[in-house]
Amino acid sequence: MSHEFEPRIVVLCCNWCTYAGADLAGTSRMKYAPNVRLVRVMCSGRVDPSFVLRAFQDGADGVLIAGCHPGDCHYINGNLKTLRRYPALETLIAQFGIEPDRMRLEWISAAEGDVFVHVVNEMTEQVRALGPLDWKRRTAMTVPAAESHTAG
Amino acid sequence: MEPRIGVFVCHCGTNIAGVVDVRRVAEAAAAWPDVVYATEYKFMCSDPGQGMVKDAIVKHNLTRVVVAACSPRMHEPTFRKACAMAGLNPYLFEMANIREHCSWVHEDKEAATLKAIDIVRTSVAKARLLEPLQARVVSVTPKVLVVGGGVAGIQAALDIANAGTKVVLVERSQSIGGHMAQLDKTFPTLDCSACILTPKMVQVAQHPNIDLMTWSEVESVEGFVGNFKVKIRRKARYVDEATCTSCGVCLEKCPKKVPSEFDEGMMTRKSIFRSFPQAVPGKPVIDKESCTYFKNGKCKICEIFCEPKAIRWDDEDRVVEESVGAIIVATGMGLIDPHGLGQWGYGRFPNVLTGLEFERLNNATGPTGGRITCKDGSTPKSVAILHCVGSRDRNHKEYCSRVCCMYALKFAHLIKEKTHATVYNFYIDMRCFGKGYEEFYNRLLHEGVKFIRGKAAYVTNQALTDEETGHLVVSAESTTLGQVLRVPVDMVILASAVAPQKDAEAVARLFGMGRSPDGFFMEKHPKLEPFSTATDGVYLAGSCQSPKDIPDTVAHGAAAASTAMSLISRGTVEVEAAVAEVLTDSCSGCKICQDVCPYGALSFHADTRVAEINGSVCKGCGTCVATCPSGAIVGRHFNDRQILAQIDAAFLW
Numbered sequence: 138m139s140h141e142f143e144p145r146i147v148v149l150c151c152n153w154c155t156y157a158g159a160d161l162a163g164t165s166r167m168k169y170a171p172n173v174r175l176v177r178v179m180c181s182g183r184v185d186p187s188f189v190l191r192a193f194q195d196g197a198d199g200v201l202i203a204g205c206h207p208g209d210c211h212y213i214n215g216n217l218k219t220l221r222r223y224p225a226l227e228t229l230i231a232q233f234g235i236e237p238d239r240m241r242l243e244w245i246s247a248a249e250g251d252v253f254v255h256v257v258n259e260m261t262e263q264v265r266a267l268g269p270l271d272w273k274r275r276t277a278m279t280v281p282a283a284e285s286h287t288a289g
Numbered sequence: 290m291e292p293r294i295g296v297f298v299c300h301c302g303t304n305i306a307g308v309v310d311v312r313r314v315a316e317a318a319a320a321w322p323d324v325v326y327a328t329e330y331k332f333m334c335s336d337p338g339q340g341m342v343k344d345a346i347v348k349h350n351l352t353r354v355v356v357a358a359c360s361p362r363m364h365e366p367t368f369r370k371a372c373a374m375a376g377l378n379p380y381l382f383e384m385a386n387i388r389e390h391c392s393w394v395h396e397d398k399e400a401a402t403l404k405a406i407d408i409v410r411t412s413v414a415k416a417r418l419l420e421p422l423q424a425r426v427v428s429v430t431p432k433v434l435v436v437g438g439g440v441a442g443i444q445a446a447l448d449i450a451n452a453g454t455k456v457v458l459v460e461r462s463q464s465i466g467g468h469m470a471q472l473d474k475t476f477p478t479l480d481c482s483a484c485i486l487t488p489k490m491v492q493v494a495q496h497p498n499i500d501l502m503t504w505s506e507v508e509s510v511e512g513f514v515g516n517f518k519v520k521i522r523r524k525a526r527y528v529d530e531a532t533c534t535s536c537g538v539c540l541e542k543c544p545k546k547v548p549s550e551f552d553e554g555m556m557t558r559k560s561i562f563r564s565f566p567q568a569v570p571g572k573p574v575i576d577k578e579s580c581t582y583f584k585n586g587k588c589k590i591c592e593i594f595c596e597p598k599a600i601r602w603d604d605e606d607r608v609v610e611e612s613v614g615a616i617i618v619a620t621g622m623g624l625i626d627p628h629g630l631g632q633w634g635y636g637r638f639p640n641v642l643t644g645l646e647f648e649r650l651n652n653a654t655g656p657t658g659g660r661i662t663c664k665d666g667s668t669p670k671s672v673a674i675l676h677c678v679g680s681r682d683r684n685h686k687e688y689c690s691r692v693c694c695m696y697a698l699k700f701a702h703l704i705k706e707k708t709h710a711t712v713y714n715f716y717i718d719m720r721c722f723g724k725g726y727e728e729f730y731n732r733l734l735h736e737g738v739k740f741i742r743g744k745a746a747y748v749t750n751q752a753l754t755d756e757e758t759g760h761l762v763v764s765a766e767s768t769t770l771g772q773v774l775r776v777p778v779d780m781v782i783l784a785s786a787v788a789p790q791k792d793a794e795a796v797a798r799l800f801g802m803g804r805s806p807d808g809f810f811m812e813k814h815p816k817l818e819p820f821s822t823a824t825d826g827v828y829l830a831g832s833c834q835s836p837k838d839i840p841d842t843v844a845h846g847a848a849a850a851s852t853a854m855s856l857i858s859r860g861t862v863e864v865e866a867a868v869a870e871v872l873t874d875s876c877s878g879c880k881i882c883q884d885v886c887p888y889g890a891l892s893f894h895a896d897t898r899v900a901e902i903n904g905s906v907c908k909g910c911g912t913c914v915a916t917c918p919s920g921a922i923v924g925r926h927f928n929d930r931q932i933l934a935q936i937d938a939a940f941l942w
């Protein structure tokens with residue numbers, strides 16, 4: 138099994154709910170797949186679409202955006218802005234030929250350590266099944282266009 | 290100047306070092322660009338650990354510090370302070386979470402070590418680009434809002450008021466007192482609940498530092514720690530408080546009867562009412578929903594008999610605004626709806642009561658004047674008390690409600706004392722953990738109360754034997770006898786589960802709090818800060834946080850009060866420096882940022898024709914930063930370059 142493809146997943150998560158939920162999974166000593174790396178922002182509303190593209194461009198096989206449940210955002214409704222932005226982001230990655238299952242938007246509260254574990258494990262398997270994204274090769278033609286997106 | 294980064298990897302005893310090869314992490318870090326110093330140590334948060342950071346800042350001339358240890362939610366403030374003490378701007382510190390997010394969640398040591406290295410690399414990448422920031426200091430409004438007038442809120446309000454600080458105590462019902470006022474006796478001392486509570490209620494009403502607002506609800510909360518603006522809806526009372534003498538004639542004369550909330554619907558009250566005789570305040574209110582005059586324009590009997598002429602039909606709801614520095618949420622608990630517990634017969638058999646209904650039945654001001662009787666007026670010869678109804682039950686509430694074992698013992702004692710009935714307790718485990726509780730249990734064992742170790746499966750009126758005929762039958766498996774029992778009784782009391790208040794979700798949102806999986810409000814730290822929330826300046830008191838008995842509730846109220854007071858006495862508080870900033874040169878004046886800001890911190894400057902940000906209103910969520918199509922807003926401490934650098938460093942791609 139050691140040769141099995143290990144997906145690399147970047148998690149863009151908010152400080153107040155999902156990051157704390159991941160902390161709770163830790164304090165509760167739950168176990169999950171070691172395939173995720175978290176990048177903490179204060180609110181999921183801070184997640185710029187260019188962050189997602191940059192992760193794929195760097196070589197990520199999957200990107201998870203996670204924040205507080207609608208209505209529970211620490212900043213009232215930043216997550217609703219994310220929710221509104223998300224369909225555009227879905228269209229965008231589809232245009233780059235990235236399978237929709239490689240990106241997920243999840244609401245995980247500070248109390249939902251178990252949900253965090255479940256989402257990470259499920260997404261790891263989901264992306265594992267898709268195989269490596271290999272963005273650089275697949276989108277060799279479109280990389281310059283992507284770079285202009287990440288200029289911000 | 291190139292940054293000079295120091296990396297400190299914590300063992301956290303074996304918490305991290307037991308899974309992650311910390312030496313390897315430090316060695317890896319030492320090889321990265323700009324890292325001029327990397328080491329590992331047993332406990333970074335200890336005094337010597339913090340000392341190492343301070344010494345290294347001076348000795349190696351560090352301009353950035355990364356500590357790889359636990360969650361920043363735990364120790365970021367500790368290390369920021371250590372950096373500041375060594376003369377380094379605290380915002381030049383970054384924490385790498387290799388405990389909660391790594392060693393505690395992985396078993397494979399190799400994978401965990403590689404992940405830890407990635408996590409530290411990600412933090413170093415951000416650290417490299419950090420910029421110094423100045424925390425802003427704002428003053429704290431010396432006033433506290435306490436929401437909820439149960440014993441937790443009463444205790445908190447009195448403690449703060451006695452410390453010389455003004456308190457606004459908001460209670461939505463007519464009187465303060467909460468659930469404790471409904472109880473007859475308290476366990477294990479058998480003190481009369483009202484006798485110990487009412488003096489405290491009166492103190493609240495008379496305290497010069499407490500502004501008591503009953504029949505009122507918090508409508509909105511704005512602002513931040515030290516500087517909240519709260520809108521409170523003061524519902525129309527239709528009785529002028531200054532004129533009313535509390536004579537009570539209106540209460541007798543009002544012809545309209547409705548079920549009394551205070552008496553759990555077992556008695557009636559009038560449309561003009563006070564919740565109970567010792568209510569504080571004692572001046573009644575008119576409940577518009579049921580009042581005949583408000584329904585069909587006729588009646589006004591209360592007005593006719595009111596000698597001091599205190600009735601005001603034109604009274605209206607008023608919304609008042611208060612500025613407070615801290616908020617204590619003490620909104621209390623609810624009970625599980627027993628109608629959903631059909632197998633125990635509630636709602637089907639009149640002699641099946643909830644615990645709170647029994648409290649009222651047993652109370653001298655209750656429906657029977659304190660006589661314990663069945664619905665037909667007869668004295669029960671046998672009573673069953675069913676523990677854990679809805680508690681410790683995956684189908685309902687998984688948690689233990691914490692008060693039921695003890696009040697079941699109290700009931701058993703009172704029933705025996707008043708009626709000499711045979712009392713059966715059907716229990717799973719007896720949980721008598723408080724001061725004097727186990728002793729009380731022992732006393733009851735000697736009083737001849739029967740204890741059957743087994744949860745009651747159901748209550749029925751279908752008799753199988755002559756002995757059962759005409760009785761309620763409780764069926765349970767006694768796990769000590771290994772036998773299914775059927776016990777005929779005259780009355781059944783359900784120790785039904787404590788639950789979050791029905792509107793807990795809306796209240797959590799109002800005050801920006803989270804909720805735990807059980808639905809109660811979530812504390813900042815389950816062990817060390819059970820009275821704080823994730824929102825600075827908002828504290829918790831009492832059973833809104835988890836089920837609690839009276840001593841724990843009172844202690845929690847006092848703890849919340851002292852935490853709020855330490856903020857108030859300090860007088861100032863540091864607020865977030867990591868806010869957004871507009872780069873005026875890049876701004877095109879499109880105003881999109883204005884629409885997304887949840888706080889209205891962004892405005893359009895008419896002269897310069899660019900966006901302008903009010904730094905004291907901005908909370909630093911970064912939504913505008915992500916939205917600005919021109920990249921003209923920078924999110925301090927979480928700017929695009931920093932975040933992109935983190936993404937780039939997240940894996941060895």
Ligand code: FES
Nearest residue numbers: 151180204205210
């Ligand atoms: S703070 Fe979590 S989504 Fe806004």
